[in-house]
Amino acid sequence: MKRIYFDHNATTPVDPEVVAAMLPFFAECYGNASSIHTFGQQARAAVEHAREQVAALIGARPAEIVFTSGGTEADNLALFGVVRASRRERRHVITTAIEHPAVLEACRALEREGVEVTYVPVSADGVVDPDAVRRALRPDTVLISVMLANNELGTLQPVEEIARLAAEADVWMHTDAVQAVGKVPVDVNRLGVDLLTLSGHKLYGPKGVGALYVRGGTRLQPVLYGGHHERDRRPGTENVPGIVGLGRAAELARQRLGEESARLRALRDRFEQAVLERIPETRVNGRGAPRVPGTTNITFSYVEGESLVIALDLKGLACSTGAACSSGAVEPSHVLTAIGLPREQARASLRFSLGRTNTEAEVEAAVELLAEAVERLRELSPLYRRSLAPAS
Numbered sequence: 001m002k003r004i005y006f007d008h009n010a011t012t013p014v015d016p017e018v019v020a021a022m023l024p025f026f027a028e029c030y031g032n033a034s035s036i037h038t039f040g041q042q043a044r045a046a047v048e049h050a051r052e053q054v055a056a057l058i059g060a061r062p063a064e065i066v067f068t069s070g071g072t073e074a075d076n077l078a079l080f081g082v083v084r085a086s087r088r089e090r091r092h093v094i095t096t097a098i099e100h101p102a103v104l105e106a107c108r109a110l111e112r113e114g115v116e117v118t119y120v121p122v123s124a125d126g127v128v129d130p131d132a133v134r135r136a137l138r139p140d141t142v143l144i145s146v147m148l149a150n151n152e153l154g155t156l157q158p159v160e161e162i163a164r165l166a167a168e169a170d171v172w173m174h175t176d177a178v179q180a181v182g183k184v185p186v187d188v189n190r191l192g193v194d195l196l197t198l199s200g201h202k203l204y205g206p207k208g209v210g211a212l213y214v215r216g217g218t219r220l221q222p223v224l225y226g227g228h229h230e231r232d233r234r235p236g237t238e239n240v241p242g243i244v245g246l247g248r249a250a251e252l253a254r255q256r257l258g259e260e261s262a263r264l265r266a267l268r269d270r271f272e273q274a275v276l277e278r279i280p281e282t283r284v285n286g287r288g289a290p291r292v293p294g295t296t297n298i299t300f301s302y303v304e305g306e307s308l309v310i311a312l313d314l315k316g317l318a319c320s321t322g323a324a325c326s327s328g329a330v331e332p333s334h335v336l337t338a339i340g341l342p343r344e345q346a347r348a349s350l351r352f353s354l355g356r357t358n359t360e361a362e363v364e365a366a367v368e369l370l371a372e373a374v375e376r377l378r379e380l381s382p383l384y385r386r387s388l389a390p391a392s
Contacts, residue, residue, distance in 0.1 A: 008355035050247025059187035071199035153286035154295025163192035182253035205249030209242035265293035
């Protein structure tokens with residue numbers, strides 16, 4: 001069976017050029033980047049080169065890049081680091097209802113520490129209104145955290161406009177850009193953010209490595225304690241192979257961004273149109289908003305999402321019901337309920353995320369597999385059969 005992978009928002013395959021760049025740092029150049037001898041300095045040079053590569057991808061200075069174990073740690077460092085470093089007597093944070101759990105759970109932990117958090121709602125297309133953020137601002141607001149691209153819908157948020165509001169109010173601005181970096185142009189200076197999160201395994205780099213951009217002058221208290229690594233912002237021996245891989249992945253993403261984005265947008269649009277034409281009772285969530293190329297979230301009425309994912313996997317098509325870290329969750333997607341979908345519709349929705357290796361032939365094959373699987377599952381649904389019965 002030839003398998004089709006439409007779950008690139010969960011993770012991406014490591015690019016062969018990234019693997020090649022990493023390999024020497026497992027066995028040949030194995031020094032500790034903090035050591036002063038030649039072995040250590042070879043590793044240090046590789047880490048600093050990767051820092052330059054990551055900085056170039058997002059328009060930052062190398063000194064503003066902090067390497068972490070991934071997006072979750074970077075989000076936590078941003079939120080806890082800024083809030084705990086604040087000198088304000090009372091502390092208030094603003095975020096949105098559709099953030100990744102790495103931000104939402106960090107906010108809930110902050111609430112347990114006495115920090116007040118406002119969760120701004122979003123539109124039916126999954127976009128936050130900057131005016132809602134403006135209305136949520138208070139004299140004691142310390143931080144605003146709004147993701148750049150939603151991981152389930154792909155919707156792009158007006159971060160640049162919100163960052164201007166933050167600057168006017170003297171409030172720090174963070175964006176989780178894990179699902180945007182490498183897919184759309186990202187420039188921290190154009191966006192006006194103080195902190196930005198990215199992750200290696202979302203842009204064809206290795207798992208277990210990410211980065212937090214921290215604008216110069218941003219007050220940040222570390223959340224881990226130990227050595228003086230990463231300019232006292234993130235202690236621990238550097239993951240040199242992973243950092244090298246992230247750097248090379250960032251370089252490749254910068255080189256390929258324009259052409260690949262256009263190709264994926266065309267593939268995504270073709271897939272959506274074919275699904276809507278071929279399969280009745282379907283809708284694309286967030287379709288009316290700007291989105292990153294390659295991501296679509298589709299509701300298949302009268303079908304249970306988890307069952308459809310399993311049925312498709314048995315036929316060779318990999319997709320998901322939402323965030324990979326929420327797989328197996330009993331509750332429906334918080335993103336889909338936040339845009340107003342009833343629970344049964346949220347449970348009937350799947351996320352398809354295309355990537356570099358996907359082709360037009362795979363799109364056509366995926367539509368066929370979907371049509372067959374949806375038809376089969378609907379035949380088993382009493383609700384669907386009832387919907388077809390003529391009204392008495």
